[in-house]
Amino acid sequence: MPNKTHHHVAEKTIIPMNYKINELFETIQGEGSFTGQPSIFIRLQGCPVGCSWCDTKHTWQIELDDQVSPDIMLAKKAETSQWSSFTVAEIFALVQDKNFQAKHIVITGGEPCMVDLTPLCQLFEQQGYSTQIETSGTFEIITTEKCWVTVSPKINMRGGYKILASAMSRANEIKHPIATEQHVDDLKALLALHKVENTAIYLQPISQKKRATELAIATCIANNWRLSIQVHKYIGIE
Template sequence: MLKINEIFETIQGEGVFTGVPSIFVRLQGCPVGCPWCDTQHTWEVEDENNIPVRDMMAKSTDTAMWSAMSVSDIFSTLEDCGYTAKHVVITGGEPCMYDLNELTTALNQDGYSTQIETSGTFPIQCSMATWVTVSPKINMPGGLEILASAMQRANEIKHPIAMQKHIDELEQLLAEKPAQPDTQIALQPISQKPRATELAIKTCIDRNWRLSLQTHKYLGIE
């Protein structure tokens, strides 16, 4: 059973798949503790917050309430909602706290492309066809180490930055735990702050990396 905080359909706003219609499956639970996290309601997993699926799907605000769902429950929910997007983004929280092999394999077999957004601090268990976006959370309060295996599995490394220190940390991480040669690297300014955006643009040009903007925040969508 997977602990699901929310399921919704929208446009992917970040990274390589920016602009792609997507179904987001957000899992509950995360021990990383990023200070700027905009989904802190997904951090804690309390049994008293386990609610029926229909109530979870009816939530109108961000809360720590979640539902325990099987893969078949998730498929039934997608069908009941009539979603038309064929790209599924599994996020959190920290989705790789869970074994996602069954879910991603079933989605791929049913014609969906799949993507996982992870901090890189847990082993990545998913289908080979799944696009893995590692957003490495370096020196966070949770004290968790970025796994070399996660960096090797990453199709995309999307790193949030606010200052030069964050770029230096990424370069050190890539030197110590290299990614695959074809892994795409993107910098994402934290909270779209002007100085962070300017630094990200300059660095992307200098390193031939990509710029990732949180376009869903500009558009005012989820």
């Protein structure tokens, strides 16, 4: 599937800063088009969207008291709100020092698109890596043209943010968490509003619940969409 041209005009303020990283680790991508792909996850700190079912709520707040050294951040054995600040060069050097074998970078959060991701993706792509962003679609996506963008649209969340038309048009895949028929209806209304074409649509059952999974399967078959079942959670990896 061809990548889509990204937009440069910001629709809300982008916070200028070094990259605040909560986690950096190597694993297998468990969701969407890259399921099964060995990947290096860069999890950024900070997200105001407020999803009720979020499984990374420890990344929401950016507190100065939570800033720690890179060594402490990397040594964490449990989910915490601790983060460390890195430049692009420092992130790349860290990946090299860890001797990770994966050549696919996944930038997630939190909400990674609160910052300009172009420099980070550009450096890794220049070194032979592929890059992917996982975003809620509520912030302007500023990245390279080659970067694969996964929009997981967070509709009517507590934070009150709207899904941007520019995010929907930039998406290479749309991965929508569902538990009820209302979630399906919300996605259909969003797709109708933005007239998304030639983009893979995935439904992802929330919390691996049986009823949500059955609904996702039936809806995928009825609409010729795809199923994303969070493989990493079923096999017990990060």
